[in-house]
Amino acid sequence: MRIPISALIGLTLTGMFLFVAIFAQWLAPYAVGDSSGAQWEGMSATHWLGTDTIGRDILSRLIFGAQITIFVALASSILSFSLGAFLGFTAAVQGGWIDQGLSRLVDLVMAVPSLIIALVVLTIMSPNLIVLILIMGLLDSTRVFRLSRAVAADIAVMDYVEAARLRGEKGTWVIFREILPNALSPLVAEFGLRFIFAVLFISTLSFLGLGIQPPLTDWGGMLQENKIGITQGKSAALLPAFAILSLAISVNLVADWILTRTSSLKGGRGG
Amino acid sequence: MADDTLLAMKGLVIEATSYPPGEPPKNVTLVHGVDLTLKRGKVLGLIGESGAGKSTIGLSAMSFGRGGVRLTGGTIHLNGREIRLADAKALRSLRGREVTYVSQSAIASFNPAKQIMEQVIETSLSHGLMQKPEAEARARALFRKLGLPNPDTIGSRYPHQVSGGQLQRCMTAMALCPKPDLVIFDEPTTALDVTTQIDVLAAIKEAIRDTQVAALYITHDLAVVAQVADEIMVLRHGRMVELGETGQIITAPREDYTKALVSVRGIEHQEKPPSAPILQVQNVTARYRGTNFDVLKNISVELPPGQTLAVVGESGSGKSTLARAITGLLPPTSGRMVFNGRTLSPNLAGRTKDDLREIQMIYQMADTAMNPRQTVGTIIGRPLEFYFGLKGAERDRRVQDLLDHIEMGKGFADRYPAELSGGQKQRVCIARALAANPKLIICDEVTSALDPLVADGILKLLLNLQAEANVAYLFITHDLATVRAISDKIAVMFKGAVVRYGQKSDVLEPPFDDYTDLLLSSVPEMEVGWLEKVIAHRKMESAGN
Incomplete structure (x- = not known):
């Protein structure tokens, strides 16, 4: 199997980000809250990427930020997929009032912008990690629901699903053994995209001060802390922005590759 | 080359790229050196199972290969010109003018958003063969010849407003409208009901006879092709098995494979006596x-x-x-x-x-x-x-x-x-x-x-x-x-x-009710001239009309 160069770049970068996130404790030269230098220090041997608004090492904070950002985004994506896909499949298979009820509920949630719902909920509740993951996962699951329901509705009318029903199979067999294996490829590609949106979402929340709270840090939070530096020509705010950008692009490249690979399995041209 | 030869293929080789799941793409040969000659005004039936290469050969008569299919060897002469290697411009003037095509599914081939008439005369106009009034008059004449109801107004309908059998005849009219030399019929009646198939088959046969057009008639049903073709070519795995006059193929096939095709449905089953139902x-x-x-x-x-x-x-x-x-x-x-x-x-x-x-x-x-x-x-x-x-x-x-x-x-x-x-x-x-x-x-x-x-x-x-x-x-x-x-x-x-x-x-x-009679008499039989007999015998209009 030949992997196209764009996918190779995506895989390498994504792998690097994951490696850094997992081994942050060992890789980071300084502790996350350690004011080891002066304010707005430039790049040097002691502080490779310089220091931030209160003299903390930016590289170390980027590394710890990667851990938090990726962890929260991954956890909420997993939550949104488990919930959204299960409910979407159920709606497609059961039909009737279950489908109607779930679909209208999802319409209702999607009618209000996610950010506004998140802001309201997070102002009322204390924004700890669990609440963040839950709110992001729940909001995103509506989009996964839409996709899984559409994919499953196509599969649910196939003769082999009817054959399973005529055999007397329960809903769980139909969902997990007949539909899920055939719906997996579009869902895996979608997972990559939703993960990116989760990264952007948590960064946005943190930038607005409602996401990750100190002493923990993430990229959106770093952007917020250092944004004043931009006016003074300091690069400190640009570095986390660049990290968000490159993570989004690399995951996107992988997702694209998975999508073309799986669609070529269905008879399209290999590429 | 004799004057009345319309189409001559020599050593035609056709290849394609296949994409087997989980494996690298590979080249497969679909047609291994087939020779074919068609004279003006004659009908050649191409018959074989799926994968025999009959449609692929048929389409190559207009130097066309479906997605991924390449005509890689041999020569194709149409009207004395080599067309296998012809450039796009030459092909554009050839297709829809000298050679036209009737596909299996008319419903999938018509644009549902346009009226039938507009689509039937489209090629004649785009090739500059006729002015619009002339083309429309010809289309109406063809509708009448093909036995379509309301031939003067059916053209203003949309494809979904006519039945499947009627639409298939509209497509035949579309193919015949630019007065081509050759029409490729690719399983034109396969998707139709058996009683409707007769109508379409009879209409096509009459239209071919009246317009003196030559045709390649592609089908997997030997009994059907026996009704319209002058000659039949039997194909298998991209190679010719047998070529002969229709009568000879039906009554005295030489090759074992043709014999098997002719004697298909030879199963005899003794009816069991009535008993208590389950x-x-x-x-x-x-x-x-x-x-x-x-x-x-x-x-x-x-x-x-x-x-x-x-x-x-x-x-x-x-x-x-x-x-x-x-x-x-x-x-x-x-x-x-x-x-x-x-x-x-x-x-x-x-x-x-x-x-x-x-x-x-x-x-x-x-x-x-x-x-x-x-x-x-x-x-x-x-x-x-x-x-x-x-x-x-x-x-x-x-x-x-x-x-x-x-x-x-x-x-x-x-x-x-x-x-x-x-x-x-x-x-x-x-x-x-x-x-x-x-x-x-x-x-x-x-x-x-x-x-x-x-x-x-x-x-x-x-x-x-x-x-x-x-x-x-x-x-x-x-x-x-x-x-x-x-x-x-x-x-x-x-x-x-x-x-x-x-x-x-x-x-x-017998005696049958009218519908059963229609149904029973509509099953094509391996017999030359059966079509005329059954049309004469019919008492009831088919449901599709």
């Missing part, structure tokens, strides 16, 4: 939810154990709906169904596991009837596990047992459906049904999607299995040759009602 359908009436139209009207049929009830009729007659009612997918609005002495619950949810197990179903499209992500072992093994609780080695042994029964042998249990041929797929579906140890199997058009020789094998297998396991079949089909081959009882359906029902010998014995 399935009774009593006054069943049904309609789909949200409609106010009965798709089944007061149906009563009975089926004894170990026998076959054939349900015949055209598309839309309610045959498959009857199957849905019996399986519980469509609960009847009135009437009842008794199976093996117990009344069946009208809907699926109310049926016991034994009810479900004892009534199995086999579908028309084996492709979609099997989960592409399950192995043959899982597909056949699941009913064993589900109904009988078989597990592990015991289950695997029984799966192999069933595979032996359907004459497939070892090494298939680990394969996926994509790795099987069409006939093998249908066999696996039969094994899945048998695994439940059923008393009744509903066969919904199980052989319609298969090539004649493969279909024959499936029918023989079904008959053998019936003799062995004493299972009853409710056999839904539109193909009367199949009905003759396997049934004990027959129910003829028309517009949701059973119009004729009884033992096979009674149903197929």
